[in-house]
Amino acid sequence: MYLSRLPLTTLKETPADAETVSHRLMLRAGLIRRLASGLYNWMPLGMRVLHKVQTIVREEMDRAGALELVMPSVQPAELWRESGRWEDYGPELLRMKDRHERDFCLGPTHEEVITDIARHELMSHRQLPVNYYQVQTKFRDEIRPRFGVMRAREFIMKDAYSFHLDEQSLLEGYELMRDAYRRVFDRLGLEYRIVQADSGAIGGSRSEEFLVLAATGEDAIAWCDADGFAANVEVVSIAASGNAAPDPSHERELVATPGVGTIAELARFLGTGADRCLKTLLVKGNETPAVALLLRGDHELNAIKAQNLHGVAAPLTMLRGAEVEAATGCEPGFLGPVELPVPMHVDHAAAELSDFVCGANRPDYHYTGVNWERDVDLPGVADLRTAVAGDPSPLGGGPLSVARGIEVGHIFQLGTKYSDAMDATVLDADGNKRSMHMGCYGIGVTRVVAAAIEQNHDEHGIIWPAAIAPFQVIVVPINPDRSEVVRETMAELHDRLSEAGLEVLVDDRAQRPGFKFADADLIGIPHRIVIAERGLKAGQVEYKGRSESDVTLVPVESIVDFLRSRA
RNA sequence: CGGGGCAUGGCGCAGUCUGGUAGCGCAUCUGCUUUGGGAGCAGAGGGUCGGCGGUUCGAAUCCGUCUGCCCCGACCA
Structure with missing residues (x-):
């Protein structure tokens, strides 16, 4: 793609309202634009990143045997009344009425709808286990949206729901999802931890969070290397020290x-x-x-x-x-x-x-x-207080360390909370009606993009992990309008790299070199090739990786092989 | 929801206290020059100063009201 055909408006000045690095860089690089509080447009460049994240998520969900479907984001109130959450969920649930005065809500999550699907579609234990998933827009009317897409009101989530005959099968399905999530975040190139968590408004028993480590994270995690303990600080239990209060030495x-x-x-x-x-x-x-x-x-x-x-x-x-x-x-x-x-x-x-x-x-x-x-x-x-660094690990291995993180994934064993409430049953081998055991599994797709930036940037801009960069290669011709050979090489490289299956962005804009370099760094393309007249005299172009400081000269004819060796 | 703040060309801001013909930087357009890390000069376009109401000869500026947005906040006991 030629950059002259992509209306990219990067900002030299930092937007006043953006607090965090990812929010600032996403606005400056033209990935997102704000529509209203907590509501963002995803612009073409940002959309490419979003697509890549979604593709990786879909591939790993499919590989784990999950089945993609899509449910409406507008949901009828009756289902929420059945589960009891119409009353319980609170003001974060955006409610509305249709023209017939019937109650609806914008789905903050889809347990009710999927359970409704399951009770109609799943009749026999022989159909189980089943895992349905979707990649879809959610709406949560947050008290205070902030940090751009990190805590937005409308966001994209991959949510999956598994149905099982018994607890043992749920456990197996849960482990399968846990592995799939590990593959997703490994492929995304993020540094993360898996920690025990509170199940909050979703309910259920066991749950774990996937947290991307970043200083700006809204969550804190506690862990102990010695005994392998890791949990969100909000659920770390703290035992009594066993020390009695010292005897009084002062009068009141x-x-x-x-x-x-x-x-x-x-x-x-x-x-x-x-x-x-x-x-x-x-x-x-x-x-x-x-x-x-x-x-x-x-x-x-x-x-x-x-x-x-x-x-x-x-x-x-x-x-x-x-x-x-x-x-x-x-x-x-x-x-x-x-x-x-x-x-x-x-x-x-x-x-x-x-x-x-x-x-x-x-x-x-x-x-x-x-x-x-x-x-x-x-x-x-x-035990009333929140754990801090230095508190003892509940497993007894020694003091806890504490670091901040961004919650990008959360997996739950729900048990029969929703299937009981909504009568989602199957017949077992003996012909008895049994409530299905459920698991649910979420990934904040839009939040992953922000988390990746929090973890991968420098003073010049974003440094995309290779797997989710909007383009793999950016070609920067120096003064193409003054040099026919630069122009020709630019077109040649565009075609050759594209044919080789590389996603290439060619900056053919009539701008000075410094301007183009600054944009290339800001939008964070992993590989950069500079075409200049002086290098072409020796048949060479220049290569630089986004996070490298040194330039490598590469013969024009071997550029495809060179890039493949780097990718 | 409580507290604080902001609203002036697309973006970032000054002007408001002390009422008197709306400005700066960036961006955009045109021309010339320039050309390896966000160029220079000259010119141009673009704003009912968030909405409504009031005071006044006159309101971006003062008063009232509404709306939108941002920040802080369960830590205070």
């Missing part, structure tokens, strides 16, 4: 702390550490208006763990200022467990504190030198 004292309402301010005000303070968080309860959660000041509450506690309403909801006052008689910022009139849970680490600091349930006052049992009964102890 009421201290005036005017206006000191945060842990950071408190620690500074008292000249102590946040890890010597107790923070008291009030959340909505399901039996009482409020439940208090007590954590060490330097620790973070883990929402998933907290909402599984007895008495805590799910999803976890923090109380607002007025609600806190109604429940405790004190404004936020000065709460503590001493004589607090609400049910409480305390984290292991907080239960091991002695002589700690906490709010006095009086505005502008805290207690110091507080001790469990002596000053306040120790509430139920639980």
Whole structure:
């Protein structure tokens, strides 16, 4: 393809709103254009990348025996009522009515529809197992779309759903998908990890995430090389250290702390550490208006763990200022467990504190030198906090490391959650009706593109992994309008490389060399060939790989073989 | 949803406080020159200053209201 025929508008200036590298580069390179918040147009160059990702995904799904189909993105509400998710899914589900006032939604995922298909099409255990998949547009009305296509509202997902007679078969199907996913991400050329994960709104039992390692990732993963543990930090359980709280050495004292309402301010005000303070968080309860959660000041509450506690309403909801006052008689910022009139849970680490600091349930006052049992009964102890680097691995192999990542794939064992709710059954060999066991498996196709850029770029632009580059080779003629031999060689290389099956982009625009080099680097084509009059005198053109700094001279006639040896 | 901010040619911004004929850079078009890392000169086109309402002789600028967009935020207790 000749670049003069591709309206490529690259931007020299960085768009103001783009925060992350991938978002900036995708806009600057003309891969995407924003239509509205969280909604993006995929321009021709970006579409080529998207196609390549989709092709790899399809090839590996087909190889694993999955069957492609496509389901509507508009879905009738009845199905969602059947599964219970019309009520459960919340405002992320975009709902609408048709002209007859019937309820519909834009599909954020397709468990309901596929289960409906399965209960009509699958009757006998002899048809199982089956795995259906599609590559299709999803819509999730995110609270805050951001980072370009990384967290967009409309995005492309490959979703697959498997149906099995029993748990053993589900396990086998799950492993098959796990292997297929590994092949997909290996072929994409991405550095990733597979980690245990929370199954969230999709439901089911076991699930694992595929995370592309990148500093800008929205997820954090914890792992231990010694024992092979790896999980999303939000699901890492933290055992009690086994250390009892040291004996009290201070008397409890009421201290005036005017206006000191945060842990950071408190620690500074008292000249102590946040890890010597107790923070008291009030959340909505399901039996009482409020439940208090007590954590060490330097620790973070883990929402998933907290909402599984007895008495805590799910999803976890923090109380607002007025609600806190109604429940405790004190404004936020000065709460503590001493004589607090609400049910409480305390984290292991907080239960091991002695002589700690906490709010006095009086505005502008805290207690110091507080001790469990002596000053306040120790509430139920639980694992409430999110793991951090250095916490012990649950498998006992030593301290955990923590890194950030981008979730690009997620696989679940759903079990019979949807098949029970929607009566998706088959007859087994004995003629008995049995709910099918289900698995579901997703890859964020559009997000993969952004993740690839986060992981592969430099100060000049994108450096595409070979498998998903929009073109493999870019040919840059120097001043073609002034040199007939350059012009001829340009046309010759275009034809020869194309015939050799290479995807070639020829920059025949009437631009100066520097301009073309800058664009070639920005759009990240892996292989670059420069045609110049001076090299042609020796019958040579110049080759440079996108991530290399040195140029190689190659005879014109052997350029195809040379490129093949590099590809 | 709460808090903060922004809205002025295609993009990035100034001008708003202190009302008086709408500007800069990039991009686009034409011509000449230039030609190995985002060229120079000359000229040209393109904006009802987000919408509506108000104040005023006069509004991008002041007031009200609506809309859109961006950032931060379950961490505060």
